[in-house]
Amino acid sequence: MPSESAIKVSELTKCYGKLLAVDHINLTVNKGEIFGFLGPNGAGKTTTINMLTGVTKPTSGTAFISGFDVKHEPIKAKELVGVVPEVSFLYDEMTAWDNINFSAKLHSVPKKKRAALARELLRLFRLYDRRNDRVGAFSGGMKKRLMIATALMHEPEILFLDEPTTGLDVQSAMQIRDLIKELNEKGTTVFLTTHYIEEADQLCQRIAIINRGKIITVDTPEELKNTVKKENIIEVSFDHAGDIVDELKELSEVRDVVIAGDKFRLYVEDPAETLPSLVHFAEKKRLKVTSVSTLKPTLEDAFVKLTGLRPELMTLEKENTKPS
């Protein structure tokens, strides 16, 4: 059954015993868009992807991939998707060429087309020269590129990418982001989970923020930023500050204070009213203001406001649980 939406999820729920991993979520992903699924570690992002791609069964609710019910027509649904999990699903003992061909065989890619497509993709992902090497010897970035190539062998309509840049060096991460953009320009719908807020902002046309199994909001990055537009931010740094967050929170008009590296971000109603009290505070505490500026709200600010989570905490959690 043809459908306008690439993915349509209604009241989708997953329980592991008493743990509610995904809690009655609803979302629609349009054909041809890059849809971001943003949330901290353990928010339910991977579980959602697993339900949509046939790795695990939903406890309740429905999910459709291009009109095919993942519960009742899983094979038809799986024919349309390519999946790149967070942790490598490649066989380390096999060569890059054998891995990519094995996946293509499982997806019934005809033999003649298989070889040509494998060559094309391995060249595109700059792995052709290493095609006869065992995957076990590949770096994290190479494995990730090969996983994407493998997922594209059957030319899927929808590509699921689960944390595609986690654990990669800056250059590899940039390359993967460029590839995602290119694929989307060619018409592939991309469902991307990430805990990197900037990545979601750069790539996605719409973003769903998920926390503790519940979707908090779904909107475009710009609209999400607008949710915090009424708030102004003063970013200030001192020569030697110490733990002054609580004291800063008591200044007039300050609604919240967030530490950002060596700076403090003060969320205020009106910067003009807060700045004099900030200067007075610095004088009183004998602190020298080394820099002060007002900022436009970012997606990170929207995320903080909507989830109550510190973005750096989210990254830390993920890095600490990174598979070896």
Next chain:
Amino acid sequence: MAEAWIEEMKRVFYIAEKDVKIYFFKGPNLTFGLLLPVVLYVAFSIGRTVESAFVIPGLVAMAAFFGAGAIQAVSLPLERRTGTFKMLLTAPTSLSTIIFGKTLAGFFFGTFLSVVYTLIMLPFSPLPNLLPFFLAILVSSLMFSVFGLLLSVPFQDIPDAMPPATVVRIAMVFICGVFTPIETMPASLQTVAYALPLTYSVDALRQAMSGSLNNQMFLIDLAVQIFYSFVFLFATIKLLKKTIE
């Protein structure tokens, strides 16, 4: 419909082919599949007079039993631990197809080892009735392959899966008439022996080697093994489905 079925059959073969390439020569396979039957045979036969026509069919059955089982104790837990199982699960195929593919790989390994053992033992044994003997090897390898898969379902890693599976197998070897005739065992043990699948494999191979093949008994042995294969297959699919739900 027929085309879809052919595609599924192809996928069964591709999965089996991949398992053969990756897991046939893994260390634990060779240790538990190739060497353990020999070790058990040597340990039992030292200081005893053993009749080759009695023990050799048991040894060939053990080769199928340990061989087909060993690859399953490696492949499924390792795929689940390393994450490669996701490549299979996200492919447009059913869990049953994945299980059939893995069964086929174990079947190949069990058959291969049994034939190797048969060829090695041939100079020391009476010439078997070749067709029934080979048929018995095929049916036994199929049953032991699914049995091995069933034993490995609860485990996510090789070191966890190997020991319990080996204990179960060794216990079965001593109960199922591989070294000692079942008729000489106490009645209670005989009841246990007749409930275990290895008994029928050993009996079928022994009949095929005896020179006086009892067709009816031989067919019963094969039928029981095929019945067990279906039961194990059904249980494996059910259990594995439960673990991924």
